[in-house]
Amino acid sequence: MSWTLTADAIGDLARGAAVLGTGGGGDPYIGSLLARQALAEHGPVTVVGLDEVPDDALVLTVAMMGAPTVMVEKLPSLDEVVAPVHALGTYLGRPVTHVACAEIGGVNSTIPVAAAAALGLPLLDADGMGRAFPELQMVLPTLYGVTASPLAFSDEKGNVGVLQTVDNHWTERIARVACVEMGCSVMISGFPMSGAVARDALVGGSLSHSLAIGSGIAEARLAKTDPVAATVERLAGREFFSGKVVDVERATTTGFARGRARIEAAGDVAALELSFQNEHLIAQSGDVTFATTPDLIIVLDAESGEPITTEGLRYGQRVRVVAAPSDPRWHTAEALAMVGPAYFGYDLPSHRFDGTPERQLVEAGA
Amino acid sequence: MSWTLTADAIGDLARGAAVLGTGGGGDPYIGSLLARQALAEHGPVTVVGLDEVPDDALVLTVAMMGAPTVMVEKLPSLDEVVAPVHALGTYLGRPVTHVACAEIGGVNSTIPVAAAAALGLPLLDADGMGRAFPELQMVLPTLYGVTASPLAFSDEKGNVGVLQTVDNHWTERIARVACVEMGCSVMISGFPMSGAVARDALVGGSLSHSLAIGSGIAEARLAKTDPVAATVERLAGREFFSGKVVDVERATTTGFARGRARIEAAGDVAALELSFQNEHLIAQSGDVTFATTPDLIIVLDAESGEPITTEGLRYGQRVRVVAAPSDPRWHTAEALAMVGPAYFGYDLPSHRFDGTPERQLVEAGA
CATH class of the missing domain: 3.40.1610.10 (CV3147-like domain)
Structure with missing residues (x-):
């Protein structure tokens, strides 16, 4: 069409x-x-x-x-x-x-x-x-x-x-x-x-999908419903963290914006650490891995539901963090070798958007 | 032809x-x-x-x-x-x-x-x-x-x-x-x-000129005459130093072989310092500048007259150093801005192969 x-x-x-x-x-x-x-x-x-x-x-x-x-x-x-x-x-x-x-x-x-x-x-x-x-x-x-x-x-x-x-x-x-x-x-x-x-x-x-997500956020705001919830539903994802950005380290090196952001929740909850290279790659809190590349890690403004890019992260922002599944083809062994956490230098298995470690892909002869 | x-x-x-x-x-x-x-x-x-x-x-x-x-x-x-x-x-x-x-x-x-x-x-x-x-x-x-x-x-x-x-x-x-x-x-x-x-x-x-210089060196050796003198004559240049290579600093940085060589003469003569970036750029001894880019600075083996490239310089080599005029078009103000010592970061006026400073090029209105 x-x-x-x-x-x-x-x-x-x-x-x-x-x-x-x-x-x-x-x-x-x-x-x-x-x-x-x-x-x-x-x-x-x-x-x-x-x-x-x-x-x-x-x-x-x-x-x-x-x-x-x-x-x-x-x-x-x-x-x-x-x-x-x-x-x-x-x-x-x-x-x-x-x-x-x-x-x-x-x-x-x-x-x-x-x-x-x-x-x-x-x-x-x-x-x-x-x-x-x-x-x-x-x-x-x-x-x-x-x-x-x-x-x-x-x-x-x-x-x-x-x-x-x-x-x-x-x-x-x-x-x-x-x-x-x-x-x-x-x-x-x-x-x-x-x-x-x-x-x-x-x-x-x-593009149709992007348009639907973008207009869904705007419509939820107009209807005074929760725009983050609308996005989570459309992505079939999950919201796993909310809090305040308390630290952002960022350096533009070898042509990329690389860095880390720390987000603190209210109460006695360990802070969330996001690692990025242009895109968010890893979401962890202490020993818990919430999600990793290739699944999607998305930072949204807590009130407006607007997406926040890695270069737009600032101290004091109130955010909600969502994970969502990527195209299933990114979860093949060949694809994970290209875009999994190990490629980016992290000693960590890939974790799906629901927090489960990637099922080990058994290689012939292993 | x-x-x-x-x-x-x-x-x-x-x-x-x-x-x-x-x-x-x-x-x-x-x-x-x-x-x-x-x-x-x-x-x-x-x-x-x-x-x-x-x-x-x-x-x-x-x-x-x-x-x-x-x-x-x-x-x-x-x-x-x-x-x-x-x-x-x-x-x-x-x-x-x-x-x-x-x-x-x-x-x-x-x-x-x-x-x-x-x-x-x-x-x-x-x-x-x-x-x-x-x-x-x-x-x-x-x-x-x-x-x-x-x-x-x-x-x-x-x-x-x-x-x-x-x-x-x-x-x-x-x-x-x-x-x-x-x-x-x-x-x-x-x-x-x-x-x-x-x-x-x-x-x-x-190419004809190169061939004549190259065969001239070989012929001088066969005739047991001085190959360096043969080259100096063909280039209308001058031999200004002879001695032993006593130090070579060299680093391959940003795609170039950059460095310096120090050549010591016999007797009470100050050592020669050669500075290069792939090619020899400056020949100096204490306060004396023998020659600079764009004129030619050439290091020859003292006996065989063979040219020695900057990456071929080694401790202990006995060498003779020759300066020769470049194509005259390299001495225009526009050319010197492109290849003179200042372009390469040296706070030094260009010196011709005979050791004289480049005549100051008077700019209109100066």
Whole structure:
């Protein structure tokens, strides 16, 4: 089913995407500004379901790469947003037919809207993760053998590059150092795939889902019901902690916003520690692990239910913390090797959103 | 005038180029191996004078970028050498007609020979500097408005990238961080220019000149005359110091081999201090400055007259140190801003090869 995305829906879309972005993906407000500008200048965008994309479509993902802490200070222009798509189309020698989101998250769900509007192309109702992750190879298409490269990147100064690498880790490594040198935030376009492959490899319905979550929060507030409860229900997740942010450590290193946040509850309850690298990765309190990557850890404002990104965490905020299941494909052994706690340097097994440790995946011969 | 370059001449070419390379450009032996292999597999290379290159030729430079200390341990394959030329030709959508050296120096005068042989293309008897410099924008074509980009780079793993940047400094910055991430040594091809532009912007006769210097050293040894004197005469330079290497400090940082060497003479003579970043930049003894970049500072083995690269400097070597004039275009104010001592962080005016300070260039209104 295809539908039309107009500027009116951008606020809800960005809000819902920031919920699924699990703290990452950049400030939803920043991306909204750009999407609204593009829709005002170029008209509405047609959003196409995965069931409708032709087998021979040429789909490219469009995203901002870099540290969210920098993104909020360096809003890209529409020229910068479309530059990598043009560069990649020229490199491939074929017309691009559809734009897709690499991830769902504040900036990275609205930047593709801006790109689709400015390019006059349809946008897929889908993304590569069903959430946000910090490194570019961390998408389900990697598990389907889709290569990130050729991948193009561009900055606000007008510099553009195209990479053709031997695997998706090398795309990440080279694009990341270029990104850091270019100011810690660049626009990228990559993961070229056919419509047939996109149908298998992407997470379908992400934009509709984001819109429903975002409008659900707004509607709950209007109806004076609990917006956090509305989100928990829609995600089939659970609220596991509420309290006050009492400490945030954050450093922008090697192109990422890395850090930890400490949240204290009232009464005799141990504090919650959240660890993040752009996105929230681990939620622990003392010996208790509430949830870990790849399941979603979401920090919401206690009253308004608005999602709070990792770079937006501040001392004194009253928050409620929610965990929710990720796309089930993230729980395969191959996927966990790519995005599980161990990859990020934590000596901890993956824990599902309900707090249970990931069932040990028995390897042949073990 | 065009001539044919065969494997027999590679030793002399590499030796002479290492003299002009002023300590940089990588180990001449390494580049020789690759050039000999390419000539053996693909036949001799036609070397074409700048007077003969057609106006509408498409000339690309080919070079190795990185730290010479790493280059000696990571010899590229012929596939890696031609990969960036193919990538750039595809990007430009036009057939490449001629290959040129970006600089004269051990590896970077023989790698283009290997590329020309493997590609079946003529090689220009020319280069972009008449010497070697550590950063890629430091070529005379930059002064003629030739852009380094589109520039392609490739590594031994098979990763390839193409950059299109807003100026040559940005090509250097982005390619350098990619180079460091890819292992501190990559093959690059860039500075696309027409034959007409190449004729103005390049230094003509560099390969013939290198060959003459290299064979002159060999002939002097055979004739039992002084090979260092033969080189000094051919360069119209001067020998200003001889002694023993007593100390070498060297670090491979940010993709360069940076360091200092101390050379002690017999008797009551103050020691010579050489400062280098891939290439020798400054030759000083106490308060006396013998020569600085952009003129050439060349360290030769005291007996054999063989050039010694900065990464080949060792304690105990008996050496003689020569200064020689660079291409006169390096002494313009614009060029000195790009390659003078101040650019490299030295609070010192440029000194010519004869030890005189660069005549102050009076700016309008000063």
